[in-house]
Amino acid sequence: RKEVEQDPGPFNVPEGATVAFNCTYSNSASQSFFWYRQDCRKEPKLLMSVYSSGNEDGRFTAQLNRASQYISLLIRDSKLSDSATYLCVVNRGVNFGNEKLTFGTGTRLTIIP
């Protein structure tokens, strides 16, 4: 089983629609979870951290289900500028000094005008 698994897409979604991404992780000891976005040939940019209680930032909502080892990202009222690859990222521990990030392969999203 892959450490972090995502549907690679592509997702082609009309502007204004709601789109949901899912991700599963294999290491039950993982403690920290993130969504990054990556534009073509650019660096990963932190979109949001994911907390057990779920969290929302504007049009973006992230959820974590530790029992199922499942993370989700919901984008509402999608904009053309949301077109990017969305990376599910897991950090295995709370010893934040030496904790590597493990990336999924990413889900490619294209918003269609």
Add this chain to the structure above:
Amino acid sequence: EPEVTQTPSHQVTQMGQEVILRCVPISNHLYFYWYRQILGQKVEFLVSFYNNEISEKSEIFDDQFSVERPDGSNFTLKIRSTKLEDSAMYFCASSAGLAGAYEQYFGPGTRLTVT
């Protein structure tokens, strides 16, 4: 807004040559990382660095690789004898490492092309 910077943006080198990739992490951050991304593949961890020593390294980070913090601001990745398969985007990242502030922020990357 503070950001991680990297130089050069693109480096072309011949197989067997040494390259040094440079990074300036965010100024009050304590933890530094190198990742790489081969074209079309996922981002992979190479090494983490704290308090002037390596905290963890992956199996990719073999004896050809080394990291250094030569002064108070720069963080470098050296590849001693480049191979064709070292061609990739190399990202530097840093994190504050404080409780509740362990998010990692990435630089724009150096595209390394080995010919």
